[in-house]
Amino acid sequence: MNEHPLLINILIYLLSAVIAVPLFKKMGLGSVLGYLVAGAVIGPWGLALITNVEDILHFAEFGVVLLLFLIGLELEPKRLWEMRRQIVGMGGGQVILTSILFYIIALWLGLNWSSALIIAMSLSLSSTAIALQTLNEKNLLTTQTGHSAFSVLLFQDLAVIPMMAIIPLMGDSQLGNNSDLLSAIAEVIGVIALVIVGGHYLTEPIFKIIARTHMREIFIAFSLLLIIAIALLMDKVGMSMALGSFLAGVLLAKSEFRHELEVEIDPFKGLLMGLFFIAIGMSINFGLLIEQPLFILSLVMLLVLVKLCVLIVIARLFAFSTSQYPLFAIVLSQGGEFAFVLFTLAGDMEIISPQVIEPLIVVVALSMAVTPLLMLLNDYFIQPGFAQFSPIADHDILENMNHPVIIAGFGRFGRVVGRLLHANNIRTTILDHEPDMIDDARVYGYKVFYGDARKSALLHSAGADSAKIMIVCVDEPQMALDIIDMAKKHFPHLTILSRAYDMGHAFDLLDRGVNLFQREMLSSAMVLGEKALLELGYGAYEAHHATNIFSDHDRSLFQQLYQTDALEKRISISRQARDELAKVLAGDQEEQNRRNNEDWE
Numbered sequence: 027m028n029e030h031p032l033l034i035n036i037l038i039y040l041l042s043a044v045i046a047v048p049l050f051k052k053m054g055l056g057s058v059l060g061y062l063v064a065g066a067v068i069g070p071w072g073l074a075l076i077t078n079v080e081d082i083l084h085f086a087e088f089g090v091v092l093l094l095f096l097i098g099l100e101l102e103p104k105r106l107w108e109m110r111r112q113i114v115g116m117g118g119g120q121v122i123l124t125s126i127l128f129y130i131i132a133l134w135l136g137l138n139w140s141s142a143l144i145i146a147m148s149l150s151l152s153s154t155a156i157a158l159q160t161l162n163e164k165n166l167l168t169t170q171t172g173h174s175a176f177s178v179l180l181f182q183d184l185a186v187i188p189m190m191a192i193i194p195l196m197g198d199s200q201l202g203n204n205s206d207l208l209s210a211i212a213e214v215i216g217v218i219a220l221v222i223v224g225g226h227y228l229t230e231p232i233f234k235i236i237a238r239t240h241m242r243e244i245f246i247a248f249s250l251l252l253i254i255a256i257a258l259l260m261d262k263v264g265m266s267m268a269l270g271s272f273l274a275g276v277l278l279a280k281s282e283f284r285h286e287l288e289v290e291i292d293p294f295k296g297l298l299m300g301l302f303f304i305a306i307g308m309s310i311n312f313g314l315l316i317e318q319p320l321f322i323l324s325l326v327m328l329l330v331l332v333k334l335c336v337l338i339v340i341a342r343l344f345a346f347s348t349s350q351y352p353l354f355a356i357v358l359s360q361g362g363e364f365a366f367v368l369f370t371l372a373g374d375m376e377i378i379s380p381q382v383i384e385p386l387i388v389v390v391a392l393s394m395a396v397t398p399l400l401m402l403l404n405d406y407f408i409q410p411g412f413a414q415f416s417p418i419a420d421h422d423i424l425e426n427m428n429h430p431v432i433i434a435g436f437g438r439f440g441r442v443v444g445r446l447l448h449a450n451n452i453r454t455t456i457l458d459h460e461p462d463m464i465d466d467a468r469v470y471g472y473k474v475f476y477g478d479a480r481k482s483a484l485l486h487s488a489g490a491d492s493a494k495i496m497i498v499c500v501d502e503p504q505m506a507l508d509i510i511d512m513a514k515k516h517f518p519h520l521t522i523l524s525r526a527y528d529m530g531h532a533f534d535l536l537d538r539g540v541n542l543f544q545r546e547m548l549s550s551a552m553v554l555g556e557k558a559l560l561e562l563g564y565g566a567y568e569a570h571h572a573t574n575i576f577s578d579h580d581r582s583l584f585q586q587l588y589q590t591d592a593l594e595k596r597i598s599i600s601r602q603a604r605d606e607l608a609k610v611l612a613g614d615q616e617e618q619n620r621r622n623n624e625d626w627e
Contacts, residue, residue: 038075042068043300058159059398061300065307072312082305087363089298090155091257091271092291094183097158097167097176098275099284106276109177116174116340117181120358124150124336131328140196141382144372147189149329149390151182151362155302156394160357160401170346171354178340178358183269186364193371213263221256221270225277233283246290253291310391314384325389330396333359349476352408356400361390409459410478429453430494432520434479434509436467439525439546440499444472455488459500479509482516490517498524503531510538533588552577 042064050060068075076082125146132142157175158167166172229252236245253271260270278284315322337355346354369386372378431447431454433440440456447454456474458464467474477484479500490496496513498506506524513520523542526532535543552573559569586599 035076038068039301039304043304047300055402056160056398057163057300058156058303059395061303062307062395062398065304066310066312067307068304069308069310071310072308076308080309082301082308087267087302088254088257089295089300089302090363091253091267092295093155093158093299094269094272095253095275096288096291096295098272098277099279099288103276103279109173112174112177112344113181116344117178117185119343120178120336120340121150121182121185123339124333127332127336131332137382141372141378144193144196144368144378145382145386147185147192148365148368148386149333149361151186151364152179152333152358153360153362153394153397154179154183155299155363156360156397157357159299159303160397164401166353171350171357174341174344174346174354175357180269180272182362182364183272186269186367189364189368190371193368193377194375196375196377217259217263217270218273221259221273222277225274229278230281230283233281237283242290245286249287249290250294306391306394309387310395311384311388314388315392318385322385322388322392325385326392326396329361329389329393330359330400349409352404356397356404359400360393360397365390410481428489428492429455431455432457432479432485432488432490432493432496434458434496434498435500435506435525436472436474437463437499437501439501440497441467441472443497443499455493457484457488480505480512482512485513485517490520493517493520495521495523498522500525503527503534506531507534507538510535510540514538529584529587532584536588548580 043061046064046067047057047060050063051057066072070077128146128149129142132145133139137145157179161167161172161175167176232248233245236248253274256270256274257267261267278287281287334355337358338351341351341354366387369378369383373380373383431452433444433454433456436444436456436458437460440458444454444456456467456472457477457479458467458474459476459478464474464476475488477488479485479498485496490513496517498509500506500509506527510522510524513522521542522540523544524535524540526535526543526545529545532543532545535541555576556569556573559572560566564572583599590599
């Protein structure tokens with residue numbers, strides 16, 4: 027067994043992730059918390075299956091590097107320039123204000139000025155990995171909150187550079203003299219220039235040469251080589267590796283190979299990000315937590331509360347929607363990965379003692395674990411409260427307008443339904459629980475009201491007592507079921523139509539007596555399949571007829587599967603039905619060939 031320690035470690039990581047993450051997702055706790063708990067269980071303070079935590083953490087940080095590279099691919103330099111007010115204003119304001127408050131608190135706790143300043147700067151930083159993973163998991167990266175949070179994180183990554191330059195000036199190291207400082211600044215400028223020039227002029231021709239070989243593995247190899255080389259260059263001159271990879275991504279944002287890069291890099295990013303969170307979970311010193319529980323937990327609460335207050339002030343200054351204050355603040359309320367780096371550097375230079383650094387590392391790690399829990403608190407208690415308690419503008423006042431139709435959820439599915447009804451002069455009352463979605467809809471002239479349709483009082487205000495039908499179009503299957511359960515209990519006269527996320531969700535709808543539903547991708551997928559048959563040489567009638575046969579077969583199969591509870595039986599029925607469909611289409615081929623396609627073409 028000891029002959030393959032690397033493989034054994036990989037087995038442990040994968041097994042812990044495969045068990046913990048789906049379980050935590052199922053419970054609605056999110057993947058990040060699942061990874062953190064998995065790390066705590068297998069780490070030195072759990073089952074002690076893995077002990078070399080620091081080495082794993084350094085390796086796993088490459089996941090953050092890949093994440094920033096992929097985000098950079100989505101942002102052209104022009105778009106980045108347009109975000110400069112958010113980056114400098116929001117990011118700068120957050121770092122400065124948070125640092126000042128933590129500096130005052132550290133001095134009050136009896137630390138000297140240099141230790142207090144380093145701790146204050148370190149704690150002002152948030153976790154890029156935790157924040158972006160949380161936003162990405164909830165599809166919030168493209169919203170106002172997502173853009174703003176990313177702007178703050180980007181400024182923090184930039185701020186790490188002067189922070190790392192300041193620390194040597196506080197110690198006795200010879201790095202503190204002016205010539206060395208100027209030399210370091212020159213190195214930083216040189217490396218950034220090299221990345222910009224190389225990314226703009228050299229990478230594109232190399233990608234073209236590699237693309238002509240049609241060897242996918244070489245394309246992946248060069249992509250990883252490029253990112254690793256830039257990350258190491260940045261690290262060599264004391265800069266953030268993630269910042270360097272982000273810069274490389276921005277420079278390649280207009281490249282014709284951008285989409286291919288996204289596809290190839292994303293799986294590596296996902297695995298390494300998971301490993302990073304596991305390593306954070308393993309790094310939590312539960313021994314210290316057990317020795318000083320009140321002290322450590324008090325510091326965690328202090329860290330999170332100070333950052334929450336500062337971020338809410340920033341959100342208010344930059345005219346956020348009031349309902350978005352909590353989400354923006356919570357996403358950035360934890361300590362960051364670079365706090366570990368700055369604490370280690372300060373410890374190596376003997377500016378801060380180990381007795382101070384050790385509890386601070388535990389505090390930062392625990393604050394990362396708190397974020398997913400605060401997100402749950404926001405989703406289930408804080409955000410729903412805004413529908414009832416938040417100040418509402420005049421045009422947001424929800425009143426019974428006696429419309430015959432209520433639409434719950436106005437995303438990509440609900441908008442199509444709403445447009446069709448509107449085109450036929452059918453009046454609708456539209457509800458959605460995502461403020462950004464509401465703002466987007468209003469740009470196109472739709473009047474959408476903020477609210478959680480799971481609340482009977484809200485539906486009463488929306489006119490559910492007099493409406494004829496309610497169409498449930500929300501994105502989340504469980505939320506759709508909760509809305510339907512509530513509506514059937516309080517408004518039994520309503521005819522309910524629903525979007526079905528998949529076949530399993532459709533079965534749940536049937537169990538609730540909802541027979542009017544549409545599986546969201548079935549029709550469009552069949553239309554696209556019919557077009558594929560046309561491109562493959564089928565006549566118009568042949569393609570249309572084959573699609574109709576498939577549609578009839580799918581309806582029959584759906585009923586058979588619904589009437590069967592056992593998974594093994596469903597799998598057997600599906601396989602048998604697939605073979606039967608192939609025989610039907612094959613037997614029908616000769617007759618189809620005699621049909622006249624001209625009328626269809």
